[in-house]
Amino acid sequence: MSDPAMLIQVKKLVKKYRMGDVEVSALRGVDLNVQKGEFIAIVGPSGSGKSTLFYILGGLSSASSGTVLIDGRDLTQMSDSERTAIRRELVGFVFQRYNLLPTLSATDNIAMAQYLAGKKHETDGWFKQTLDLLGIGHRLGHKPRSLSGGEQQRVAIARAIVNHPALLLADEPTGNLDSENSEIVLKLLRDLNERLGQTILMITHNPEAAAYAHRIVHMRDGRIVEHP
Amino acid sequence: MINKLVIENLKHRWVRTSLSAAAVGVQVTMILTLVGVSYGTLEDMARRSRGVGADILIRPPGSSIISLSSAPMPQKLLDFVRQIPHVTIATGTAVHAIGGTNSVTGVDLNEFSRMSGGFKFLSGGPFQGPDDVIVDEYWARQNKLKVGAQTRFLNKTWRVCGIVEPGKLARLFLPLPLVQELSANTGKISMVYVKLDDQANLPTVLAGLKKSLPEHQIYSIEEYSSLISVNNVPGLKPFIGVVIGVSIVVGFLVVFLSMYTAVLERTREIGILKSLGATPQMILGILVRETVALAIVGSIAGILLTYLTRWAIMQYVPGNLTQVIVPDWWPVATLISLTGSLTGALYPGWKAARQDAIEALSYE
Numbered sequence: 001m002s003d004p005a006m007l008i009q010v011k012k013l014v015k016k017y018r019m020g021d022v023e024v025s026a027l028r029g030v031d032l033n034v035q036k037g038e039f040i041a042i043v044g045p046s047g048s049g050k051s052t053l054f055y056i057l058g059g060l061s062s063a064s065s066g067t068v069l070i071d072g073r074d075l076t077q078m079s080d081s082e083r084t085a086i087r088r089e090l091v092g093f094v095f096q097r098y099n100l101l102p103t104l105s106a107t108d109n110i111a112m113a114q115y116l117a118g119k120k121h122e123t124d125g126w127f128k129q130t131l132d133l134l135g136i137g138h139r140l141g142h143k144p145r146s147l148s149g150g151e152q153q154r155v156a157i158a159r160a161i162v163n164h165p166a167l168l169l170a171d172e173p174t175g176n177l178d179s180e181n182s183e184i185v186l187k188l189l190r191d192l193n194e195r196l197g198q199t200i201l202m203i204t205h206n207p208e209a210a211a212y213a214h215r216i217v218h219m220r221d222g223r224i225v226e227h228p
Numbered sequence: 229m230i231n232k233l234v235i236e237n238l239k240h241r242w243v244r245t246s247l248s249a250a251a252v253g254v255q256v257t258m259i260l261t262l263v264g265v266s267y268g269t270l271e272d273m274a275r276r277s278r279g280v281g282a283d284i285l286i287r288p289p290g291s292s293i294i295s296l297s298s299a300p301m302p303q304k305l306l307d308f309v310r311q312i313p314h315v316t317i318a319t320g321t322a323v324h325a326i327g328g329t330n331s332v333t334g335v336d337l338n339e340f341s342r343m344s345g346g347f348k349f350l351s352g353g354p355f356q357g358p359d360d361v362i363v364d365e366y367w368a369r370q371n372k373l374k375v376g377a378q379t380r381f382l383n384k385t386w387r388v389c390g391i392v393e394p395g396k397l398a399r400l401f402l403p404l405p406l407v408q409e410l411s412a413n414t415g416k417i418s419m420v421y422v423k424l425d426d427q428a429n430l431p432t433v434l435a436g437l438k439k440s441l442p443e444h445q446i447y448s449i450e451e452y453s454s455l456i457s458v459n460n461v462p463g464l465k466p467f468i469g470v471v472i473g474v475s476i477v478v479g480f481l482v483v484f485l486s487m488y489t490a491v492l493e494r495t496r497e498i499g500i501l502k503s504l505g506a507t508p509q510m511i512l513g514i515l516v517r518e519t520v521a522l523a524i525v526g527s528i529a530g531i532l533l534t535y536l537t538r539w540a541i542m543q544y545v546p547g548n549l550t551q552v553i554v555p556d557w558w559p560v561a562t563l564i565s566l567t568g569s570l571t572g573a574l575y576p577g578w579k580a581a582r583q584d585a586i587e588a589l590s591y592e
Binding site: 055060061081084085087088089093095100102103104111112113115117159 | 229230232233236237239240496497499500501502503504505506507510585586589
């Protein structure tokens with residue numbers, strides 16, 4: 001049963017991979033609820049299953065069993081094309097390596113996300129407010145190679161939120177940044193959460209980064225654990 | 229937006245884009261040049277036949293439209309033709325091969341001049357000695373000949389006595405008896421050109437000749453000119469077909485390689501687009517648009533290159549080849565390059581569309 005206050009409801013989520021003859025369990029029955037407007041950090045060592053959870057929540061990978069409700073829609077019952085639509089409509093991604101399209105300018109990278117979502121490219125109103133918040137308004141005409149890591153990550157954040165996604169998924173968003181830029185990006189994420197009510201699920205192995213979230217969830221060996 | 233991405237992708241990898249477009253262009257040029265040379269050389273033959281000024285052409289029995297016959301008809305045939313009512317001039321020529329597709333034509337200069345209005349000499353003049361040869365401007369240019377220069381063919385050295393404007397019968401001319409002697413066909417001729425007093429009498433005379441000489445190939449000059457076409461040259465159409473086939477394969481391979489490497493290089497970008505919600509069809513569409521752009525740019529370059537090949541042919545081998553620009557073939561050649569290119573983009577496009585987003589995003 002879907003709870004309207006919850007944006008994410010994960011129950012008994014299992015993900016198994018086959019590597020040759022060996023079956024690997026990446027997730028072994030994960031239960032997780034995230035409220036709308038919450039900023040949650042998932043931390044854990046490499047191989048704990050946090051990236052697998054990230055990909056399933058983002059509709060990039062399918063589950064082996066269990067249920068994953070995002071805004072009341074069950075991702076585990078969806079076809080590839082339905083999950084593709086979820087990525088356009090409900091989810092925004094921020095990656096460790098920024099993942100901007102190198103041939104397009106910053107503004108075109110953002111416009112591409114709008115185009116794929118079937119929206120017109122906005123240049124004022126909420127969009128301008130977001131750019132002001134991110135502090136990249138003056139760098140929009142540049143291509144990624146001309147931007148610093150911090151600037152690229154802020155463009156990636158702008159791209160992720162431009163379509164007003166219900167959920168912003170961030171995978172090690174400060175992993176490639178120095179401490180100064182890391183702080184800028186993390187403060188931006190917190191501002192987006194506090195000022196715009198953006199629900200954020202951030203994966204990190206950095207406790208300092210995780211401290212910016214409202215709630216920290218620990219993962220180990222494919223399960224959510226009480227204590228690290 | 230997708231078009232912008234396509235253009236930026238092509239600009240970003242400009243070396244590969246240029247090479248791919250150039251390869252498609254060469255393919256298009258290859259087709260258009262072959263077609264242009266086929267049409268041009270045949271048109272030139274037809275034009276030179278018309279340039280004789282005759283109304284009727286009589287060729288030996290069993291000869292084909294473009295064959296180089298030696299001299300299998302008796303010269304006495306001229307006397308028979310000359311006594312036919314309405315015939316004002318009948319002159320015979322003898323053709324002798326001098327190597328490759330080249331030949332020298334023996335003419336009775338006085339009769340030929342009466343019929344054609346005479347050669348227009350650009351320099352020099354008619355035969356003066358037994359070793360004199362008249363060449364047309366194209367032959368002179370190709371072989372860098374001037375009046376007084378020596379040229380060698382049929383194991384003999386000849387002196388160029390005159391250079392004439394092209395467009396009349398042949399490129400090299402010798403006196404008729406000399407060609408008959410050289411080809412061991414004394415008293416024989418290859419063709420008979422007939423001029424009438426009035427064009428209105430053409431059907432009557434033509435019918436009479438065909439009745440009197442049923443074995444011979446007898447045409448009005450207009451009919452003969454129209455028969456000199458790609459369709460009537462044995463093997464030419466299949467040859468063009470083979471070249472087109474090779475072109476399609478080349479286009480396929482070039483674009484396949486280009487797009488295959490593009491997909492490999494852009495694995496991560498494909499993952500990014502997928503994470504943004506791009507469907508497999510969109511990914512395929514991007515590669516298809518890139519391919520179409522390459523094929524169109526390549527085709528335009530290929531079409532422009534045919535002007536260069538025409539110039540090169542006119543500059544270096546105008547005596548052997550004539551190339552015309554055949555705009556009717558532009559869309560055909562473009563379609564051929566598009567077909568080859570799109571076929572080449574199919575597998576890379578399918579591979580890109582099927583790419584796993586997570587693997588693509590973690591691609592180094």
